[in-house]
Amino acid sequence: MSPQTLRETVLKAAVDYIADHGPDGLSFRQVAQAAGVSHQAPYHHFTDRKGIFEAISIEGYELFNSAMLGALAGNPDDPTTALLEAYVGFALDHRGHFRVMFRPDLCMISDNPELQRVADASFDVLVDLVRDVLGPKASISDIRARATAMWALAHGLATLLIDGPLENKIGRIGSRRALIRAVAGQSGMATPKKRKR
């Protein structure tokens, strides 16, 4: 095995477990056993149990950032909806990562400089988008409020979809894409740049 392999194996096993069962039942010893290695071996790659969550979180933010940037590049006409789709899509496709990224009890972002960096980067994507959408004459407080509203809408939709209650209540609104577009439309924030050019 190459030197990185055990680390990657543990990480992958942990992400898969979290995607299915949530982060709380994750057992350090269990992932070690799943990797076919003694219960202490992972300690040479992660300082703590928390260290695993930090690594997953960093990996998650990197995937997250590239997903958002890719979506914005792919749909410049309606960046708000594009971002919403990318946010929710990432959460659903990478539950294992997403479930960890916003859980300060599992890993405190400020504890790890690398994690802080990638988390800041993803926030910059959002603010840049809002600044672009609202135009140069927008006040700082408007930009803040709009960014907060977009973030909250995307984050709420993602967590409600992942944690389940939404589908049970609302019922299926067709495809994921259709749901997101309908919500974006009802929120009043979609297509702010050009209307049906």
Add this chain to the structure above:
Amino acid sequence: MSPQTLRETVLKAAVDYIADHGPDGLSFRQVAQAAGVSHQAPYHHFTDRKGIFEAISIEGYELFNSAMLGALAGNPDDPTTALLEAYVGFALDHRGHFRVMFRPDLCMISDNPELQRVADASFDVLVDLVRDVLGPKASISDIRARATAMWALAHGLATLLIDGPLENKIGRIGSRRALIRAVAGQSGMATPKKRKR
């Protein structure tokens, strides 16, 4: 001690702990010890560790529902903002409950009929509000999309505030009330009934 007291003591200790440290580190034995009782005593009031979370969740939904209904009654002119304020306010004022209510890995709503009932009730409050705001001519799919958007916005704002990243990034936008109003304004959903009557 009256027969209910240990149950209430354990519940209160658990909620307080969760509000401060999150639900995952909560220890059955620890709350028993905090209540000054043997490690097995709580088993006569809760079937499981999960049973504690179910009880907290039920209590939470009851508080939640009355908070939302009270807010709607108190501000009939702008029910959307009122609901948003009540939702976020409840999350911040009852973190211990809120952190448990939307965590299916801790307690599955469908496992407990009583829990299912109070959770359904809180969802009905939201749908009734949306139906009222959009008027009788609104289609079912519009109602669904609007309810989803409102729920997502409120839920996202609440979880982002509780889990911390928002304040670090956005900075303080004055009071909680001002933040919520600004966000509601930036989403297109506020004051849909009458504009500055």
Add this chain to the structure above:
DNA sequence: CGCCCACGTTGACACTGTCAAGAGTTGGTC
């Protein structure tokens, strides 16, 4: 060669949730 260091091992510790069995009190019924 000798040495170090990264990697992995075994062993131990306190702590956890939970099963099992027993003790004490309470209330009701003969």
Add this chain to the structure above:
DNA sequence: GACCAACTCTTGACAGTGTCAACGTGGGCG
């Protein structure tokens, strides 16, 4: 009063957990 049953709580045990400590082991380098 005597008995029984239910309820509440206790003690004891078990496997499983995260983590500290000490112990191999093998490859690269002086």
